[in-house]
Amino acid sequence: MSANESKVSATAVTAVSDSRVRKLCGVAMLSAVAYVLMFLEFPLPLIMPSFIKMDFSELPALVAAFAYGPVAGVAVCLIKNLIHLLNTQSGGVGELSNFILGAVFVFIAGSIYKKAHSKKGAIIGSTVGALLMSAVSLVTNYYVVYPIYTVFMPMEAIVAAYKAIIPSVNSLWECLLIFNVPFTFFKGMCSVVITFLIYKPLSHILKG
Numbered sequence: 001m002s003a004n005e006s007k008v009s010a011t012a013v014t015a016v017s018d019s020r021v022r023k024l025c026g027v028a029m030l031s032a033v034a035y036v037l038m039f040l041e042f043p044l045p046l047i048m049p050s051f052i053k054m055d056f057s058e059l060p061a062l063v064a065a066f067a068y069g070p071v072a073g074v075a076v077c078l079i080k081n082l083i084h085l086l087n088t089q090s091g092g093v094g095e096l097s098n099f100i101l102g103a104v105f106v107f108i109a110g111s112i113y114k115k116a117h118s119k120k121g122a123i124i125g126s127t128v129g130a131l132l133m134s135a136v137s138l139v140t141n142y143y144v145v146y147p148i149y150t151v152f153m154p155m156e157a158i159v160a161a162y163k164a165i166i167p168s169v170n171s172l173w174e175c176l177l178i179f180n181v182p183f184t185f186f187k188g189m190c191s192v193v194i195t196f197l198i199y200k201p202l203s204h205i206l207k208g
Helices: 003-039 058-068 070-087 093-115 119-149 155-163 172-207
Strands: none
Touching: 003 058, 003 070, 003 172, 058 070, 058 093, 058 172, 070 093, 093 119, 093 172, 119 155, 119 172, 155 172
């Protein structure tokens, strides 16, 4: 190998190493932001029961999925929830649900954007991701989250909180279908809109 070839090879290795370090730092930074955003939650009176809160903690994960790939987005979802376990008020159930739904959302969005690397691809990916997240929320909430929550709050009280908004609902399945599924989709799309507003300037910082 000539001196020039060695120099080029060394430069390539250094570039790959710098890229990995930047990616790790970016994921760590976005995970920290996501963790903080989990505390900035707020209720939506007259729309959802008070025990369901709105937050934008999926936003940094979506940014990571677009900037670094779908696995990075899932990593942000995992890290923020692992750290939040130190402050859990739900015995870890809320964190588990948040991770599953967030991971579905950003992995699908990031995967589609990776294959169709354009604004259109990002819009399609994030919309499909939000739709699948809302569909998965119906299953996870009905079979996992709410049955465990009955340890803290009787099922009758949970359904009654929904009935206070729409008296015609009579079962948990109806409550989730009418309230939680649209809410989850709306929450995901809010993150999508904000991401599109901030991603371009952020991408120069995250990618270098």
